[in-house]
Amino acid sequence: MSFIKVIHELDAIGEIKEVYERTLSRLSLSVRQRRGDKLPPIVKIFSLCPQLLEARVGFDKGIYRPGQSGLGRRKEELIATQVAALSGCRF
Numbered sequence: 229m230s231f232i233k234v235i236h237e238l239d240a241i242g243e244i245k246e247v248y249e250r251t252l253s254r255l256s257l258s259v260r261q262r263r264g265d266k267l268p269p270i271v272k273i274f275s276l277c278p279q280l281l282e283a284r285v286g287f288d289k290g291i292y293r294p295g296q297s298g299l300g301r302r303k304e305e306l307i308a309t310q311v312a313a314l315s316g317c318r319f
Contacts, residue, residue, distance in 0.1 A: 232273050237272075240275070246278075247278040248267060248275075250282075254289070255267075
C-alpha cells in the first residue's frame with residue numbers, strides 16, 4: 229500500500245487515462261498477464277503528473293532493453309530478481 233496519493237486505473241480520466249493506456253500497452257505480454265492487465269504500483273506513483281510518467285517510461289525504455297546487455301535475458305532476469313529480493317522489493 230502506497231502512502232503517496234495515486235490515481236488508480238479505474239478512476240483515471242483524461243490525460244492520465246491516456247498515459248496509463250499507452251504505458252500498459254508498452255509492458256510486455258508476460259508482465260500484463262502476470263499482473264492481470266494492471267499497472268505496477270511504481271508506475272502509479274507518477275499519476276499526479278502524467279508528463280513525468282511519460283518521461284519515466286521513456287527513460288526505462290531507453291536504458292532497459294531486455295537481452296541486449298551481453299548477459300542474455302535469463303541472467304538479466306536472475307540479477308533483477310536477486311536485487312529485488314535483497315532490497316525487499318515486491319515488484
